[in-house]
Structure formats: structure tokens, C-alpha cells
Amino acid sequence: MKKRRLMATVLTAATAVSMLSGCGSSSGGSSSTYRMLYSGEVNTLNYLTTDNAVDTEISANVEDSLVEYDQYGNIKPCLAESWSSNDDMTVWTFKIRQGVKWVDKDGKAVSDVTANDWVTSAQYVNDAAHESGTQYMYSTGAVVKGAQEYYDYTAYMIASENGTKTKDADGNDLTPVSEAKAEDIGVTATDDYTLVYTLEQPCSFFLSVLSYASYLPVNKDFLDQQGDNFAMDNDSLLYCGAYTLKTYSPQEKHVLKKNPLYWDKDNVKIDEIDSTYNAEASSVEASMYKSGQIDRASISADLLNSWLQDASTKDQVHGTRPNNSYSYFYAFNFDPEFDAQYEPDNWKIAVNNLNFRKAMMAALDRIKAITVSEPEEENAKAVLNNTVTPAAFTTAAGKDYTQYDALKDITAGDSFDADAAVKYRDAAKTELTAAGCTFPIKVLMPYNPSVTNWDKECQVVEQQMEGVLGTDFIDIIVEAGPDTGFLSAVRRSGKYAFMKCNWGADYADPQTWTEPFTADNNYNFWDKSTDENTQKLFTEWSGKVADASAIYNDDEKRFTDFSEAEALLISNAIIVPFSISDNGYEVSKINSLEGEYAPYGMALQRYKFQSLKDKSMSMDEFNKALQEWKDARTKSIAESSK
């Protein structure tokens, strides 16, 4: 009986709701709704602590930062109406836009956005107790005065349990940290609408740092009132961005609704964004797009061919703009720590030989490796990256960084050259035999099984490189690492010989791309090499980087110096530049080229400026649009640098 009653309730409820929802799903007319699937649930709505790109998909759209970007990557006023800096670029003053409201999830005004909100957020983020993952943005690149000191002090207080302990769990002594106050952090509000950041050292790219989540504002009264409950749900959060998070049912649905009180309403063209959770989104979204249930689906390389052959879908599927916020490169490990069966000592001799490294570099057919995830050769070329710093990442004096003299030839060329590889190999063979190296040289190449297509790519690379250099010269050993804790188990502990690594940009300056190769890095360990030549290279490179970082008033000079350092890395084959990240193919009723653009931070995740179209672009249409966008971008950069 009970079961029947349950079924009956379910039935009535179901009919009632389906009748209601029957009339709401039309997407035409005055209101536009963009529907899609997502497979990764956000872990937290707290934008001040998260360092996860999945989380910022929401934060980017519901909170605004001081500055925003236009379609071509130019910085524009957002919540800051205007700004200025002192001569040595250590004090930055922002005029905050007046009349912007904090609203709740239903779009009702709660209070005004004022300069104090940024002061509060800086104090919140730099308090170690909140474990913010993006706190480092206050102390790398641009160093905000007093921020790290306050962080270190709060961290010490936690570790020492308010100073009562002198040793940590492992018995190491805790070094006491002198007291620092939250008020001493170099973020101050001189009045309600004037915000001042004081930096430790000159920083010319400070504006680009501001689009990070840890520089978003937060209302102090609301934060205090919510306490630990802050950002636990969509009603324990206030919004100042283009959208509010109207519905938040984890692993079920997110609904972003246009903020009715937004200061720049006209540029928000999609009224509602419905995201439905599906753990297997990648395998069902293509068919759901076909049946018209959603407006966007990514098309995997496997599906691409059949979609292009099907008459009903072939003019809908198109590529995406390559994402140059990440750079991938193959790194040589100069301080191998792997098992004796892979002959680390032998590898040590080989890796310090310039000709060996050059042979490896020239033997790697990068296009072939990329075709694993990008079968169209044209598109594969588009994600190819010849330098560590991606092209179109940053410009100075109207010139792209990768076009500076030192890097110009490298950018234009291709490191793959089978004939050269053979020559380098023969040279290396004689030198290495003299040095006591045994052949074939074992090359341990681990991969993370949870990264899509990496396994396949390794198999392709193994076969391809062994084909060029011969199996009597190298023996590439492809091995799966653990998918949990891969970086610690493999890269950081030096348990690889030659492996694809990546690095993501934090701000718009070439300095951000030097970080993985500095002293005590856990990428290629070349500073730990005992070889004379390698040490000499490292010293030379470090010197150049240090010199370049010190320049703040002459961007052209700064870029020239950085580009020389980078050229040193590549021409000596310390690393092999590989690609930028690839977003594959999609069918989508919005044109992402219309949105904000910046190769770092959250700009790419914003729906502002984008509008819903009737149909998805075809491959040709998209490629044309992409080319137009590139041209327009070059032009607009040239204009803005004048």
C-alpha cells in the first residue's frame, strides 16, 4: 500500500510540474536561454579561496573585478572607472565606479560596492586560516606590501597553535615570525570610492594581476554576518557581476540569471544560462545537441569525422580558439631519481650532451603527436608552440613578444627535422661513447592516465622518435604514473627522463614563463646538474632573467632581455617547446570570439558581450571569423600602443 501511495504522489507531482514546465522551455522571443551540460561540479563558490578553473566558471560571471578586457585583450575600466600610478609604478590608485550594488541571488540590492570591499578581500585572502589557493597572486610578480608578512604570521600562529609550540609534528623547529597586522597590508581605501594598492617593488603589469579571483571585492558586513557559512550556498553570497546564481543544486543544475541591477546591462546579451550536470557529459552531449536539448557540445576527435560527413551536422561543427594561457613543453630531467632499471647514470651522461638533446629535439615530430587529439593538420599547426611563451600572449611597443629578435627565427621555424636529428645523433654517439655511455639510452617517459589522450600521444611519440633515431640509439619507455598525486610521484620527485610538462601564466609579462626554470625548481632540475656546460648555461640564463626582471620603466628593453634568456633555453635544447592548450571542436550557438579575451585570469570564462545565435558556425565560418579576430586584434594592439 505504502509503495503505491508513494508512486501516486510522484505521479501527480510529475504531471503538475511537467504541465508547468511545458510552456517555459521556448528559447526564442525576448528572453534568451543558453543551455549546456557540465561534468565537473564546482567545489566551492568562495571565489577568494578557490584556485580551480571549474569553480571560477561561476565566479567569473557573478563577480566583477576592477578591470575587464575587451574582445581583443585590451584592458578596460570595469568596477574601477579610472586609475593612475606613481612614477616608479609602486603605488596604484583606482577610482571606484559609483552606484554599483551588491545584490542577492534574486537580484535585490543589498548594499553599495565601495573601495573597502577590496581592502576586506585582501585581508581575507592573506589570512592563512582561510587557506586561499590564490594568495600567491599577492606575492609573485606583483608584490603587495605587507601581504606575505601577514600571511606568514598567521600561518605561524596556526602551526605553533598561537605560539604555544616550538616544534612541528616532524620535530622540526618552528621559526617564530614577527607580528604583522592585517591593516598593514598595502591595500587601503582613502575614501569610499578611492582604492590604493602599494607595492613592494615596481610593477608595470599590475593591471593584469587584477583579474585574478583573489583581487575580487567582498562586502565586509555580509562576510562578518555569514562567518564560516560564507559562500556555502547561493544565498550566502552577494553578487556584483553580470549574473546572479539563481539556482545552485550541486550535481544537478546551475542557473545563472542576468543581474537586473548590473551597471553595464546592455552588454549582457544572454538572459539565462542553464547548466545541467552529467558525469558523462562528453559521451552524451553530442546526441543531446542533435536532439535540440542543449545549445553546446564539444565534439571529440573521434566523433569529428562522422559529424563532418553527416549532412545535417557538417555545417555546425567548428574548431575553437586555441587557449594560450597554458604552454606545454617536453622537459629533460637533469637530476634523474628513477629506478636503477632505467639506468639513471647513463641518462645523466646523455642529457648533459648538447648534441643528444638537439637530436631528441629535432627528432620529435610535434604535429604527429598533436594529431592524436587534433586530427585536422591545419588546426594542429594552430596549437603548435615554438617558444615557451606562447605567441600572442603579450606585447610591448606594439610588437608581440615572440617576434623580438632573439626569438623571431625560432618562432618562424619548426624544431622537427629528421635529417638534422640523424646528424646530431651521429655526433652525439661519438661523444657519448667516449664519455662511457651505453646504447640504447633508456628514456623513461611517464604519463598521467587520467589526462585525456596523453597515453595515446606517448605511444605515438615513442614510435615516431624511435623511428627517426633508431632503437639502437634510444629506447623510449612509456609508463603510466599514478593518476592521483601524479606530479609529486613523477615530476617533482624527478622520476622521469623526458616528459611533457606544462605551465600556466599568471600575469601579462614574460617573467611568468621563467618561473619553472629558476633555481630550486621542480621541473627539469637543471640547476642541480653537475655538468660544467649545463651549469654555465644555467648561470648565464639566471643572470639574464635577473637583469630583465629589474627593468620596469622600459618594456621594450625588458622584453628584449627576457627573449634573449628564452632563446638560450631553446637553442640549447634545455626544453623542447611543444604546444598551447587545445579546446578541440564544438557545436555551439554562441560565438566565443565575441567575449572578453585575456590569456590569463578569468576573462575567457565570462559570458558578458556574448549573444545567442540561431545556429552554430561551420568550420569555414569559424576559421574566417577567427582570422578576422586575429587581424582586428593586431590592429587594436597597434593602436593602443600609440
Next chain:
Amino acid sequence: MNYRDHKTRQLDSVLSEELRKSCDPYEAYRDLPEDELFQPAQFDSSAAERRGYSNYSYWGATLQAFFKNRIAVFFLAVIVVTLVFTYIQPLLPDQKDPKTIYNDASGIQIINRSPDSEFWFGTNSIGQDLWARTWAGTRTSLGIGFAVACFEALVGTLVGVLWGYVRKLDAFFTELYNIFDNVPQTLVLILISYIMNPGVGTIIFALCLTGWLDMARFIRNQIVIIRDRDYNLASRCLGTSTARIVTKNLLPYLVSVITLRMALAIPSAIGNEVFVTYIGIGLPTDIPSLGNLVQAGRLVMSQPSLRYQLLFPTAVLAVITISLYIVGNSFADAADPRNHV
């Protein structure tokens, strides 16, 4: 009065006669004619030998009953052929390597090629031959399946019997079962692959660690049901040792269910491998296995033209499972002595 005395005496003599007869058997039968009496038998050594031998053998009869079932024999042949084929396939002429990526004349990988005369099962998304991969995967998975099933049968039966029969151990094994059952397999598997890197050994170890639980519980339930039946009670009263009761009274009774369970253990171990691959902690894809192939096929399932990538490994897996199931079931039927007559 005389009459009464007479009767009394008569009764008395009858009674004493009866009493005498009952005390002395010779007296009792003395009056019977010769052919009604027993004769002492002569010792016949050939007859003695004949009686010590019965031409009924349990396993012989089981096999006989099994081989009478044509369908079962057919599927047994299928298993044997599949098994032999997976191992000799690489030795056959014109076989491709499961790990090599095939390129066409212009040096482009032959990806997602539908089955044709060159690639019998087609190629996968990086241009590896699915025919070779399917058989290499079957080898890996059958190896894993056999190893896990053997361990499961051995440990599962042993623990199950002890758990079910020996009351003193009941509490201990119940808690042991609960502990093993409740420490999540995923956690253990992740840790094992973190420590010893993913590979065949890791998977076998992890599947064995929890695989025996179901079998043990199953046997234990069976034993609990029959352990106090009258014939076991009788055996115990007669002082039969536990080991003998288990091997002679209990296990023969369970042969049919244990064989069915074992037959299903191999496919379920393979299914388990598919599952751990599904949650992303299975074998790395550079070691082909049915789990990997099925998972790779699942991902392209929504595209009709690529469904062959799922079809072939699933078909091989299905054939193995069906054969084992039918053979197991028929063997279980045949193993019941009551079906032997």
C-alpha cells in the same frame, strides 16, 4: 480344581520351554527342519574382491552426465578454442602488433578505420589494430580473471566453510568480513597504484583483496543452512572429525553451487576490471585489456559508425561469459549425484 492345576502346570511347562529356548538358540531351532536353518558360508576369495569394488565413481559419473549434454560440450569446446586461440594468435602469420600505430602511405595515422580486409576489426582512434588489441586484451583479462577466480575460490571456500561451520570462529570471520567489506576498494586500489604504479599485478592484487568476500559469504550461508541437519548431527554424535564432516558431508553437497559460482567468477573478475577502468583507476591504456577496450569503445558509442570499437571487445567478452555460464550450469547439474542414475 484339577482342571485348574492342569492348566497351571501346562502353562508352566510352556513358559519354561520358551525360557529355555530363548536362553539357548540351539534349543530354539533344534526342532526346525534342516533346510530352514542357516548354513555357515564358505569363504570365496573372488566374491570378496567383487564386493570391495563398485563401478560407480562420483567424478566419472559427473563427467559422463556432463558429456551427455551436447550444448554444454559445444560451449566447452568454444572456451577451449578461444583460450587456445588467444595464445597462438600472435604466432599466426600476418598478425599485427597490438601496440604499433599504423600509418598510411603519406605518414598519417590510420585512425578509426572501419573493419576491412587489412584491419579485420578496424583501427582505434590512434591507428592501432583492433584485431590484435582485442586478442591481446583477452589474454590480459583472462589472465587476470583466472588468477582472481582461483584465489577467490580457494580462499573464499576455505573461509566460508570455517566461518559457517565452526561456531567459535563465526564472530571473528563476521567481523573480518565486515572490515574487508567496508574499507573502500577504490581507496585501496588508488593507494596501491600510487605505491606500485598501475599494472597487471596491481589490478590482480587489488581485485583479490576483496574478491573472496562474496564467495566466502555465499558458502558460509550455504553451510549455515545445512550444518545442523540431522545427518550432520548424527555424524558429530558419532565423533566424526570436523575436517571429515566438512570434506565428506558438507562440501560434496555444495559442489554444484560452488562450480556455478566459480564459472561466474571469471567473467565477474573481468567485469570488475571493466569497472575499475570505468572509474579511472584500471590498467593504463598501453596495456591492452578488455576493460580498456570496452571503456574506449563506450566513449565513441554515441557515433553509429564507430560502434564497432565497442562491439568486438564486448562480443569476445560475451562469448567467454556465455560459454562459462552454460558450462558451469551444466556441470553443476551433472555434479548432483541424484542426476547420475
Next chain:
Amino acid sequence: MAKYIVKRVLHSMITLCIVIFIVLALLRQMPIEGYFSNFDKVSKAQIAVTLKKLGLQDPLFVQVGHYMLQLLHGNFGRSIKYREGYSIAKIIAQKAPISIEIGLISVGLALLVGLPLGIAMANSVKTKWKFWDRFGTVLIVIVEAVPSAVYHLLIQLYGSELFGVSMLFSRDDITTWLLPIFSLSLGNIVYYAMWLRRFMVDESNKDYIRLARAKGVPSKQISRSHVFRNAIVPLVQYIPNSILFTLMGSLYVESLYSIPGMGGLLVQAIKIQDNTLVEALVVLYSIISVAGLLLGDLLMAVFDPRISFTGKEGSRR
């Protein structure tokens, strides 16, 4: 019997403690990297703070002690990664009902279809055409042979095409309940049918059944009150478990249809290293499975009075 139950419950408490201890010990072995989503950019001080807050810097016994105390207060704690800072009790309260609803309906369906199918199969073994036996065997063979990861997907793809229902679950649309429930119960239907047939066939070969048949007892009555009655006993042990386990949800089905239930929550929590959530789920699931085992034993003793766990009558040991 009551004494036996009390003893079992007490034993279970100890087991629970051991399980918590083992799980906490195992979790401590997990790579530190997993607690951070952007490990390359995390400073040493930050790592130390996070580990301290997780209690990973305390000795194991202290950590276990803290956790037990917290449990005794009825507090599952707050999630650290799955939904940062959110109360775990609330997470479970939001997710469990949907899994239980779908699970119970499918278990009910499985029993309603699986048991009669098993009986029909067993009864038709002795008939001429063996229709039900053949039909059931084919069904069993198909379901058992195709890996569940595959047939759930097939049901979803073809089912939604065939009946024109949505591929995704929606709480309010009853038609979207059908496919997942069917998918979920299929495995159980086959399980019950297969084992009931096996046990019934074994039982019907026993001498007392032959005697009954020889005496002319109607075969329906034999089947119902002798064969079935005895054959169902071993299956009864699993029924409480399968009902209680509905709380856990199904990983495959729930992720395919986007059902916001408990399925795969534990696996996910382990993979993202949400220690507090893992601990809470382990405790919850342990209680369920321990209770299920106990209830199963009791139910078995109820169905078959010859079974006893108290160890008095006629047992030597």
C-alpha cells in the same frame, strides 16, 4: 536470540572502530598533492597550514580519537573538497532520498519479476518444451555476458530513441524515471531468477520431494510449499542488504542519467581526497552493511527454523 543479537551489535561496534582506524590510516598515505588543485603554485607555509587543519599533522591515534569524539556528538563534520565547508550531513540528506526512492522501486521490481521468473524456470525444467527455462536462460546469459557498463549505456541510448524520452533524469518528469529503474533492476532480476532456479532444481531432486510426488501430492503444492520454501532461504539473506544498499545508489546508472543521488559519491570523494567525506561515508556504509548482514542472518533463521546461530542445540563446538 536476543543475547546473540546484542553480542553481534557489540562486535560490530568494535569492527566499526577498526574500519575507521584503517581508513584514516590509509587516507594518511594519500599524496599531499591531492589536497590542492593547483599544487605547482602552492607555498610550503600553505601546505603546512592545510595539513594542520586536516589533522594530518597529529599522530594517528590522536586523529582517530578526535574523529571518534566528533562522531559521538553525532557530527559528520564538513566536507573539505567536494563542497568546501558544507556540512556533510546536509550533503547526504540532499542526495540519499533520490537514490533510496529509485533503489527501492527497482528492488521491488526485481523481486516481483525475478522470483516468479526463477520459479517458472525451475518448474519448466521437467516440462517438455522448457519454455520458461530457455527464455530465462537466454535473458540471464545476455545480461550476465554484456558488461553492465555497456548494457546500461545501450538501454539509455536505444531506450531514449525508442520511447522518445529524455536521456537525462529529471525529478519531476515521471517518464525519465523508467529507463534508470529498468536498468537498475535488470541485474537484480537476473540474479534472483538465476539463483532461485539453481536452488529449486537442487531441492526438487531431493528424496522427500520424490516421495511426495510418488504419493501424488499435486506438483503445484510441492513446488510452492516444499521446493520454493526451502530454496528461498539462501536468497533471503541478501534481501535486507539489497534494500539497505539502495542508499548507496548506483554509480553507472546515476552518472549516465545525471541522477543527483549517492552513486559514486564515495569513489569521487576518494579520488578528490575529501577525507572527511570519505570517513563519513565509510562509517555510514559500514553501519548499513553490518546491519544488513545481521538482518539477513535473522531473516534466514525466521524462514528456516532449523537454522540457529545461538549454538546450543546439537552443536558440538
